[in-house]
C-alpha cells in the first residue's frame with residue numbers, strides 16, 4: 001500500500017527541484033532585465049515580489065508537502081512494521097477479543113488440569129498404624145484408614 005502516496009511525494013519533491021531551477025533561471029533573467037532597464041527600482045521590487053510568490057512559495061510548498069507525505073508514510077510504515085512485529089511475537093495480536101478468550105480458556109485449563117495443590121501444602125503427620133505398624137502420612141486434624149489393614153488412622157492421635 002506504500003505505492004500511491006509515495007509516488008505523489010516523490011513527484012512533489014522532483015517538481016519542487018525543477019521549480020527551483022526554473023525559479024533561479026527566471027530570477028536571473030528578470031534581474032538582468034531590471035538592471036539593464038533600471039528605470040524604476042520599485043518596479044524591480046514588485047517583480048521580485050511576484051517572482052517570490054509565483055516561484056519560491058510553490059517551490060517551498062512542493063518540497064514541504066512532498067516531505068510531509070513521506071514523513072507520514074514513514075510513520076505509517078513504522079506503525080505497520082511494529083504491528084507486524086507484534087503479530088509475529090503474538091499470533092493472536094490482531095484479534096484482542098479472541099486473545100482474551102483464549103487466555104481465559106488457557107487459564108481455566110491450567111487450573112483444571114493441575115492437581116489441587118491444597119493437599120500437598122497441608123501439613124501432614126506420619127502416623128503409625130496400631131493394627132499392622134505401617135506408616136502413613138495423614139493430614140493434620142483428619143482421619144483416614146490404613147492402606148494395608150484398614151484400621152482407622154487419626155493424625156490427632158500424635
Ligand SMILES: [Zn+2]
Pocket residue numbers: 129130131132133134146147148149150151
Ligand atoms: Zn495397618
